Every structure is written in C-alpha cells, then in structure tokens.
Amino acid sequence: MLNDSIDLNQVRRVLVIKLRHHGDVLLTSPVFAALKQQAPHLEIDALVYRDTQEMLSQHPAISQLHTIDRNWKKLGLFGQLKAELGLLSVLRQRHYDLVITLTEHKRGAWLVRLLSPRWSVGPDGPYGKLFRKSFTHRYLQVPGNRRHTIEIHLDALRRIGVYPSVEQRALTLVAGHNAEATLAAKLEQLGLQAGQYILVHPTSRWLFKSWTVENMAALINTLQQRGLKVLLTAAPSPDEMAMLGDIQSRLTTPAASLAGQLTLKELAAAIDNARLYIGVDSVPMHIASAMKTPCVALFGPSGDIEWGPWQVAHRVVAARVPCRPCGNAGCGGGWNSECLNMISLQQVLAAVDAVLGETV
Numbered sequence: 001m002l003n004d005s006i007d008l009n010q011v012r013r014v015l016v017i018k019l020r021h022h023g024d025v026l027l028t029s030p031v032f033a034a035l036k037q038q039a040p041h042l043e044i045d046a047l048v049y050r051d052t053q054e055m056l057s058q059h060p061a062i063s064q065l066h067t068i069d070r071n072w073k074k075l076g077l078f079g080q081l082k083a084e085l086g087l088l089s090v091l092r093q094r095h096y097d098l099v100i101t102l103t104e105h106k107r108g109a110w111l112v113r114l115l116s117p118r119w120s121v122g123p124d125g126p127y128g129k130l131f132r133k134s135f136t137h138r139y140l141q142v143p144g145n146r147r148h149t150i151e152i153h154l155d156a157l158r159r160i161g162v163y164p165s166v167e168q169r170a171l172t173l174v175a176g177h178n179a180e181a182t183l184a185a186k187l188e189q190l191g192l193q194a195g196q197y198i199l200v201h202p203t204s205r206w207l208f209k210s211w212t213v214e215n216m217a218a219l220i221n222t223l224q225q226r227g228l229k230v231l232l233t234a235a236p237s238p239d240e241m242a243m244l245g246d247i248q249s250r251l252t253t254p255a256a257s258l259a260g261q262l263t264l265k266e267l268a269a270a271i272d273n274a275r276l277y278i279g280v281d282s283v284p285m286h287i288a289s290a291m292k293t294p295c296v297a298l299f300g301p302s303g304d305i306e307w308g309p310w311q312v313a314h315r316v317v318a319a320r321v322p323c324r325p326c327g328n329a330g331c332g333g334g335w336n337s338e339c340l341n342m343i344s345l346q347q348v349l350a351a352v353d354a355v356l357g358e359t360v
Contacts, residue, residue: 004137005161006098006119008039013094015115017047017101017108019068022264022283023307026055026290027149028102029172034157034164036061045094047111054264058174066091068107091115100156101135109134121156145303145325150310170311173290175272179265186266187273190231190256197229197256198352199274199293202247203240204282208330208337211280211298213243217250218345219278223352224253231274233267233284236260276356278348280340281307288312294359296351300340301326313359315351317343 014035018028025048032044043063046056050067057065072083092115100121101108109127112120112134122131124138132138139159141152150171154164175183187194200223202216210216223230232255234244244259262270268287271277277288277295281302288295288309295314297304303325304316318324319342330336 006137008035008042008162011039011042011097011119013043013045013063013096014098014100015045015047015066015091015094015096015111015117017099017103017105017111019047019049019103019105019107020052022052022055023286024103024149025049025052026171026173026283026286027310028153029056029059029290030150030164030169031100031102031153031157032056032059032061033170033172034154034168035162037168038162038164043094045096047091055173058176059172060174061172064094088114098160102153102156104131106130119160121159123156145306147306148308148310149306171286171290173268173287175265175269175291179263180269183262183266183269183273186258186261187231187270190258192229192231192256194273195275197231197274198223198276198278199231199233199271200255201233201277201279201282201284203234203243204280205235205237205240206282206329207239207243208328208335209280209282209300209302209340210243211340211343213246213250215343215345215348217247219348220247220255221250221252222345222349224251224255230255231270232257232259233262233270234259276352276359278352285309289314294355296348296355298340298343298348300324300337301328301330303327313355315355317347317351319343 018025035044045064046062047066050069053067072080096115096117098119099112099117104123104127109130120135121137122135124140137159139155204210220230234240241260271287271293272291274293277293279285280298285297289312292312295309295312297309297316299316299318308316319339321339324339331338
C-alpha cells in the first residue's frame with residue numbers, strides 16, 4: 001500500500017459505518033472523537049443498526065446519527081425496499097467526501113459505490129471482489145487477540161494519516177440528563193447513594209460468557225457480609241432474568257436489584273454512579289470503561305486483549321488454560337465454558353480487593 005494520506009482540509013463530511021452489536025458500536029466512539037479533535041471543521045455522521053443507536057446518541061462529535069432497522073425485513077419486499085431507498089436518499093443528500101466502514105459487511109461496500117465519496121476506507125481481508133474494489137484505502141487488521149478492538153478501529157484512521165493521541169482514544173458514552181434523573185430516583189427508592197455501591201452484572205446475552213450461578217451468588221454473599229452494598233442489573237431477556245433469579249435465590253441477604261428495569265442510558269448512569277463494576281465480557285463492561293468506573297471483568301472463551309476494559313482501573317480474571325481464548329460458544333459449542341467454571345471465588349475477591357485498594 002502506498003503512503004496515500006488524506007488531507008482532512010479537503011474533507012467536509014464523513015460517514016462512519018458500524019453494523020454490529022451494542023458493544024462493537026460503543027467501541028467505535030473514539031473514531032469520532034479523534035477525527036473531530038484533529039479536524040474540528042468536519043461534520044461526522046454515523047450509520048448503525050437502530051437497536052444500537054443509544055451507544056452513540058448524544059456523542060458530541062457526531063453530527064447526524066442514521067440507523068438501519070433490522071425489522072425492515074418484516075415489512076415485505078416492497079416495504080423493505082422503500083425503507084432502504086429512503087435511507088439511501090437521506091445519505092446521498094449529505095454529499096460525503098469520506099466514508100469509513102468498520103465492519104466486514106457487504107452493505108458498507110455497496111454504500112460506498114452508491115454514495116460515490118472521493119475517498120473510502122474499509123477493512124482489508126478475504127471479503128471478496130466487491131470489498132476489494134470498492135475502497136480507495138483498506139486498513140490492515142491484526143487478528144487473534146493481539147490488539148484491542150478500539151485500536152483496530154483506529155487503524156482505519158491511521159491508514160489515511162490520522163494518528164490519535166492516547167487521550168483521543170478514550171471511549172465516549174453520554175447517559176443524558178433524563179437517564180441520570182430517572183436513575184437517581186430509582187436509586188433513592190432502593191436506599192442507595194451514588195459512589196456507595198458495587199454494581200454486579202452477572203449475565204451476558206451470550207450465556208456461555210457467564211460465570212456459574214453458584215460462584216456469582218457466593219461472591220455477592222461475601223461482598224454483602226463485608227458490609228458492601230450491591231446493586232444487581234441484567235438485561236430483560238428471559239434467559240438473563242432466569243439466570244439472575246437463580247442467583248438471587250441463593251443469596252443469604254437479598255441484594256438491591258434493577259435487573260430488567262433499566263434502559264441502556266439508565267444502565268450507563270447506574271454504572272457511572274457505582275464505586276466498582278463487576279461483570280463478564282459484555283456491553284456493560286464496555287460501558288464501565290466509557291464511564292471510567294473501576295472494573296473487575298471475568299473472561300472465558302473471548303479474548304481479553306481484544307475486548308478487555310479500556311483506559312480504566314481494572315483487573316481481568318481468567319483461567320490459565322492453553323485453549324483460551326477460543327472464541328467458541330462454550331466448550332465444543334455446548335454453551336458451557338469450563339475456563340470460566342475454573343475461576344475461583346478467591347481469585348475474583350482478590351481482584352476486587354486490588355481494584356478497590358487502588359481507587360479509594
């Protein structure tokens with residue numbers, strides 16, 4: 001590849017595309033901040049799935065947030081086509097000079113062709129001729145849990161000559177005044193004060209990333225026996241609520257809970273107000289990094305170098321086994337990860353003590 005940097009003085013509008021899950025979208029937030037700080041004149045838009053938009057809404061560096069609704073598929077062929085063409089029309093009206101896609105999704109390549117920006121950046125890899133020929137610049141990726149996802153995203157900027165400082169690589173998530181106010185009311189009802197509780201989020205949408213209910217209950221019991229206040233959270237999905245209910249049934253003293261009761265923005269506010277966050281590799285862990293809340297994260301089959309806490313006081317707890325991180329949905333695909341089961345209560349408590357000791 002040639003050293004073909006882009007002069008941002010010749011760029012007016014930028015579209016950044018990330019069509020993945022909530023955590024993936026949040027981990028793109030430094031791209032917007034770094035671009036805006038290096039070229040304040042830019043108007044930078046985002047395109048994400050509608051259900052993930054709260055990860056970037058109110059981001060101070062984003063001018064417009066465009067969304068694709070996965071439910072468009074339920075509208076039938078003509079309904080979906082109408083929705084897609086409506087989005088395309090809106091995007092074309094923005095007249096982008098630069099389009100950056102951070103996903104190996106063919107939609108990004110098609111949009112580059114349809115929007116015809118002067119410059120376009122996409123990931124390099126075996127994604128077919130459409131990808132190979134659609135972009136003016138392609139950034140190299142470092143696979144295999146050797147580079148954090150945030151840095152991989154920022155490599156798209158480095159490819160065009162933009163090198164973010166360490167400070168510019170911070171995550172950004174804005175909870176917003178409404179979420180902060182409603183969360184404060186909910187904490188008051190539970191008798192909890194900001195900065196005085198540990199937030200424990202035991203679950204993940206991918207349950208093979210979760211610690212055992214027995215161990216998680218034992219951890220919460222121990223924390224409460226030490227006189228620490230615990231707030232439990234979980235997503236409202238049936239699987240996660242069932243797991244949380246199993247954990248609660250094993251507690252000697254009931255713990256305060258807002259499980260299934262919080263919006264994503266309220267969850268961000270709850271984590272922001274916590275003294276410490278404890279959880280697994282899931283969206284709330286990334287939110288903790290964005291809110292600068294000290295964190296203890298349990299990792300199993302996923303890679304902690306690639307997905308771990310970012311620029312925040314933390315400890316990662318993981319079993320030392322040669323097969324991790326494997327990236328599989330549990331051992332043999334059976335949704336039960338022995339590497340997580342091997343983590344002991346003592347290991348997690350030691351991590352909790354270490355982080356609390358550093359952040360008093």
